Amino acid sequence: MIVLTIAVREWRSLFLSPLAWTLLAVVQGLLAWVFLLLVDDFRDLQGQLANLDNAPGVTDLVAAPLFRVAAWILLLLVPLLTMRLFSQERRTGTLDLLLSSPVAIPAIVLGKYLGILAFFLSAIALITLMPLSLAVGATLDIGKLLAEVLGLSLLAGAAIAIGMYLSTLTTQPAVAAVATLGLLLALWMVDMASATQGAGSDLLGYLSLQRHYDSFLLGLFDSTDLAYYLLLSLAFLSLAIRRLDDLRLRG
Amino acid sequence: MRVEKIMIDEILVQVERLARCYGDTRVVDGVSFVLFRGQILGFLGPNGAGKSTTLRMLAGVLAPDAGRIMIGGVDLLDQPAQAKRSLGYLPEQPPLYCELTVDEQLYYSARLHGLSRTASHHAVARIKQRCGLTEVSRRLIGHLSKGYHQRVGIAQAVLHDPSVIVLDEPTAGLDPIQSREIRELIRELSQERGVILSSHLLAEVQALCTDVQMMRAGQLVYAGSLTDLECQQSICLRIGLKKPPPLARLEQLPGVDQVDELGNGCFRLHHAADAAPTKLLIEQASDWELQELTPECASLEQIFVELILKMDIK
Numbered sequence: 001m002i003v004l005t006i007a008v009r010e011w012r013s014l015f016l017s018p019l020a021w022t023l024l025a026v027v028q029g030l031l032a033w034v035f036l037l038l039v040d041d042f043r044d045l046q047g048q049l050a051n052l053d054n055a056p057g058v059t060d061l062v063a064a065p066l067f068r069v070a071a072w073i074l075l076l077l078v079p080l081l082t083m084r085l086f087s088q089e090r091r092t093g094t095l096d097l098l099l100s101s102p103v104a105i106p107a108i109v110l111g112k113y114l115g116i117l118a119f120f121l122s123a124i125a126l127i128t129l130m131p132l133s134l135a136v137g138a139t140l141d142i143g144k145l146l147a148e149v150l151g152l153s154l155l156a157g158a159a160i161a162i163g164m165y166l167s168t169l170t171t172q173p174a175v176a177a178v179a180t181l182g183l184l185l186a187l188w189m190v191d192m193a194s195a196t197q198g199a200g201s202d203l204l205g206y207l208s209l210q211r212h213y214d215s216f217l218l219g220l221f222d223s224t225d226l227a228y229y230l231l232l233s234l235a236f237l238s239l240a241i242r243r244l245d246d247l248r249l250r251g
Numbered sequence: 252m253r254v255e256k257i258m259i260d261e262i263l264v265q266v267e268r269l270a271r272c273y274g275d276t277r278v279v280d281g282v283s284f285v286l287f288r289g290q291i292l293g294f295l296g297p298n299g300a301g302k303s304t305t306l307r308m309l310a311g312v313l314a315p316d317a318g319r320i321m322i323g324g325v326d327l328l329d330q331p332a333q334a335k336r337s338l339g340y341l342p343e344q345p346p347l348y349c350e351l352t353v354d355e356q357l358y359y360s361a362r363l364h365g366l367s368r369t370a371s372h373h374a375v376a377r378i379k380q381r382c383g384l385t386e387v388s389r390r391l392i393g394h395l396s397k398g399y400h401q402r403v404g405i406a407q408a409v410l411h412d413p414s415v416i417v418l419d420e421p422t423a424g425l426d427p428i429q430s431r432e433i434r435e436l437i438r439e440l441s442q443e444r445g446v447i448l449s450s451h452l453l454a455e456v457q458a459l460c461t462d463v464q465m466m467r468a469g470q471l472v473y474a475g476s477l478t479d480l481e482c483q484q485s486i487c488l489r490i491g492l493k494k495p496p497p498l499a500r501l502e503q504l505p506g507v508d509q510v511d512e513l514g515n516g517c518f519r520l521h522h523a524a525d526a527a528p529t530k531l532l533i534e535q536a537s538d539w540e541l542q543e544l545t546p547e548c549a550s551l552e553q554i555f556v557e558l559i560l561k562m563d564i565k
Contacts, residue, residue, distance in 0.1 A: 002363065002365070005362045006363075009359050012355075013348065013350055016350045016351075017350060092344070092346070092347075093343075093344040093345075094346040094347065095346070096307075096310070096312050096342045096346045097346035097363070097407070099311065099312045100310040100311055100338070100340040100342075101335060101363040101364050102331070102336050103332075103363055104332065248312065248313060249314045
């Protein structure tokens, strides 16, 4: 219950600043442009596709590429919203309010996490409306679309957990943002190493944020991928809890 | 009458041998004290004496390295959630979200302290009235003055009706009128509770507190009741002379231990507790043209200077 109170406060505070609105507008604007280009391409290709057996449908050719770009943009935006989560509270001293209240530290961390997650889920919902609008004139593969939405949500969840942990490490939001961006991009691109290095880099490939996301884009729902994102989120949430405990112990 | 007596003697906070290090420096070193209901306990000490650290540990924001803190009979370290319910804390910098309105901030704080939705609304309405925040309840905190920040901070600390209030420098940075209002508010709130506050203003502690403790380099160096202080016998005389004799002459007066020259013909004669040389001075009054003769009690300032400064010189 108290988790929800903290989550709602966090979510409301986001919308009280122009930052969240600007972010939503920019994401929607950029992706709308990408979406229109993709629909245009699809219309040009339609004639050739009609002659193919087992041809890729509109979900593969419009929705999947759109979600690939959306993942990139969200990865760039996550640091902007997570950077202030704890660093700002430490800087302005509001963390003392939370720590001196009878709320346990895991509840504080979870509340803040859910607040930011709710913001990104609303952004993802807005993005999903674009391919959904094609249902007016085409047949969508709803199963595939759901897999893509789930993949993007899980990716956002993991990225937020990482950003939140890094914001507990410093009192300077900008430092947290840069660190988060660096770590997210590194995790995203880590499978490049496995592509070029060959053997011994399977592990690196497994760690990649991108590789697990790709299978969702193909419409595959693999419990390994689900577990990967959930474990990643859980790991960084626990790290954040430990870090806050440490702040209380070490000062 | 008997019931009242028990109420007054009720122990709200019991701190035993509290210690805390930052790295290698011992910031708080073996601090023990007790707070009763109805007391306003003032913490005095120079900057860096460990006042804030002690209060932070008391509020559960910082974990002590050693020692025990009991709040209302509950161990703060063993059962933090339960102990923190009877505790209200205002840090040095009031923990406020600039983007929220006063109403939203207070409501959030009430919910954090475990009040239900309806109870929170009632508590917020009640405390706004008590702290004079009704007119600004819909204003953004970021747009309010420092005095209002402090008031919202105090309102937030007492919102959930805690029995212990911990205030870290509640009047720092306020103008004299605002400080007076805040002091009045604290006095009012202390009636049925226990208050611990820190300050670097001696006059404020003297005006507001019932008890005082002085800290120096992490240790308690003085603890006493302010009423005790006021009742003490004079230990020095302040005199003003238009034609002062040589200093040595004053020092030779029977009973005088030490003479401080204060300039402008004023002197402070330190004497043994029951041997004030008042009579001798009056006999000499016409020769020296005595203009002022004031017995001085041991004031908080003297104790402070004695304990803090003289120890530093050593």
